[in-house]
Amino acid sequence: MRAEYKVPGGKLVAIDLDVVEDKLANVAISGDFFLEPDHALDILNKAIDGLPAESSFAQISSAVDEAITDDMTLLGFDSRALATVTRRALGKATTWDDHTFDIIHDQPAHPPMQVALDQAQTEFVESGARGPVLRIWEWASNAVIIGSFQSYRNEVDEEAANKHDVTVVRRISGGGAMFVEPGNTITYSLIVPQSLVDGMTFEESYKFLDQWVIDALAEIGIKAVYKPLNDIASEHGKIAGAAQKRLAGGTVLHHVTMSYDIDANKMLDVLRIGREKLSDKGIKSAKKRVDPLRSQTGMTREAIIKAFLEHFRSRYKTTESHVSEHERARAAELVNEKFGTEEWLKRVP
Structure with missing residues (x-):
């Protein structure tokens, strides 16, 4: 499954994922946003990977927030954007x-x-x-x-x-x-x-x-x-x-x-x-x-x-x-x- 989301006033966020046994798997976030350090992308992917496919917006954004550390910088997107694009990929959120x-x-x-x-x-x-x-x-x-x-x-x-x-x-x-x-x-x-x-x-x-x-x-x-x-x-x-x-x-x-x-x-x-x-x-x-x-x-x-x-x-x-x-x-x-x-x-x- 794939979805994209253009953050109002921010950047484009995309996600590719699978659903395996009612859980999110093979999560791959991409986009034209800015993110530091490089390995932070893996951290964000892992934060969403494994969540129940029926996760609410709040549950997804909370999981991402918990994974973000003080040394990470997200520019042009945030945990809410990642929750939105994930829900879109799952067909729970629409455009x-x-x-x-x-x-x-x-x-x-x-x-x-x-x-x-x-x-x-x-x-x-x-x-x-x-x-x-x-x-x-x-x-x-x-x-x-x-x-x-x-x-x-x-x-x-x-x-x-x-x-x-x-x-x-x-x-x-x-x-x-x-x-x-x-x-x-x-x-x-x-x-x-x-x-x-x-x-x-x-x-x-x-x-x-x-x-x-x-x-x-x-x-x-x-x-x-x-x-x-x-x-x-x-x-x-x-x-x-x-x-x-x-x-x-x-x-x-x-x-x-x-x-x-x-x-x-x-x-x-x-x-x-x-x-x-x-x-x-x-x-x-x-x-x-x-x-x-x-x-x-x-x-x-x-x-x-x-x-x-x-x-x-x-x-x-x-x-x-x-x-x-x-x-x-x-x-x-x-x-x-x-x-x-x-x-x-x-x-x-």
Whole structure:
């Protein structure tokens, strides 16, 4: 078995190995990294050789760490890189090229159905009923989507929400509140198997799963960067926020909302915490709209979505798809049982 791994900001690491009686054998590490002294390569090979074939990422990286001595220098790679490439060789960790992604540009749906579809589709990916998916949302009404652990009354001005015809829903991922209006945001979900982010910390997986859209933004003229933990920003300020949820089996739901052209005064009226978060940016007094995608590109929302999807298709293997009847039926169940209920909405009062 063989695999390669390009360390972000580092060097290429490769590994060849066999599995003999459920143990790793004949391990041979190679690459364009730097390593001193020469015999250190034999030490690293022996650290992995003999490990159980079912070793976890943590077990492999720990075995390598224990073998590294004070007189050894690893440049351009580390024990985590060796664990990643080993898991790839064993088929436990995957790359983007190992998957075909279903692309869905969905029909407009009301807020409870949208957050329910996120959970439903993640469950279907988890069960193997569908492959990884990139779904572009379309909103049928104004909404505030609060994070799984946020306080309802501390985040939302209920009277203002009613005045502006805003539906408040709670999603399954953490993070902060999002204010959306139909046609004024770009929201998408990327649902991937755990193997794609095998061994990554949560922060690493945010950066990893955001990279394609950062590159897509560059193609339309926005020099964007990832800002830990979950923001995408340009030199002019925040463009988007991401949130993640991992199911028990490890499947990752990674969803992002980007501001195209939001009414900031309305947003600040509805979101209590927004008033404090944005107080140092002068938005309430100086701007009536938050419009990074519109103002920084001059493009229509539809043109930006088209550019994003074209970039994703050019980068990865994709197929056109749609929300299945089974997924929509499961989402409807979740609306009735969970996302459309006061109990869920106000589970953190």
